[in-house]
Amino acid sequence: MLFVLPDLPYGKEALIPTISAKTLDFHHGKHHQAYVDNTNKLIAGTELENKTLEEIIRATAGDASRAGIFNNAAQVWNHSFYWQCMKPGGGGKPTGPIAERIERDLGGYDAFAAAFKDAGLTQFGSGWAWLVEKDGKLAIMKTANADTPIAHGIKPLLTVDVWEHAYYLDYQNRRGDYLTEFIAKLIDWEFVNEQLAK
Template sequence: MQLNRRHMLAVSGAALATTLFAPAVRARAAARFEQPPLPYDEQALAPIISAKTVGLHFGKHHAGYFKKLNTLSENTPFAELPLEEVVVRARKEDKADIFNNAAQAWNHNFYWMQFKGGPAPAEGAFGDAVKNSFGSMDEMQKKIVAASDKVFGTGWVWLVKDGDGLAITGMQDAGNPLAEGKKPLLGIDVWEHAYYLDYENRRTEHVDAVLKKLVNWRFVGEQFQAA
């Protein structure tokens, strides 16, 4: 009987602890930032971006930004905000660590989505904006490639909405147009982990191939229309 009684007390105590702490655990878990799943198989972007690069880029780097962001934002007001708002607010409040990880988490979410569905042409209002701003899709792509070559070290090249038109901007490190009040339409990662296994130091070759063979320009156009 004594053994049974001890067992019952232990079980009751465990159940009580679960009851007491479960709400707090659930609340904290609900506020945590979660990396979305990759929207296609790791080999889907090959040979432009190899499965090995995608595995490392998505599984290590992208996942790492979410992990670090959760650690940094725990027990802060940032933990209750949507990721996009964290990016903007962290920049305004000069919270560099939180901004860098939140921006990189958001940047990569966007990065993977722009390849979903495979290459597709620019159409409609976005296609018109390309012609009005750059003359042609080919000229716009050349300017994006050139901008990628001017980003010193690590960073991103973004195509953004500029009034009714388009603009290209290179940004260092975790640079994100949202933090500057601009609408991102396309983002090309020019950190070395995005291309070095496949292209070594040939960054512009990688960017050119991504633009011509991977980007779903209909997705980009949808961002333009939604802005």
């Protein structure tokens, strides 16, 4: 199976001013593309070449001898998921089942927003902040580098990329401002509800 770079679910200028077309051009067109290309190269001729991304991630997680495969495959998956977590005119308070679950499990939207932002801010170096479902309850978690909830049997519902390439052209060192804007203006709660229903 040859992996291909998925198209963005919106135009490159659709998330302005929160995320610039230039950032999307580099982030999607260069960084994500490189992870796709590297994954294809690294699995060629191995027993993994006909597996799904999820199967490759689970098969290589925690195996130091296959860290290169894991890192690239997990970054392909994480980025493909991240693009779908955003939409023009998104963000703000959720509706539907996720709103009820956030109220029940996390103490409401304001508590979720504070905890989600804090996870992104306190992730040292590169990584991701996540809203997940774990043991039947919603939780906030963060992962370093390419690590992903699916490597740990946890269901991801929402993510924000806190690698510098996700925000540095637009926000420089102001990761907190990027996270505030992401939460207020970009989250696609319909997509999050779809993940919850799976």
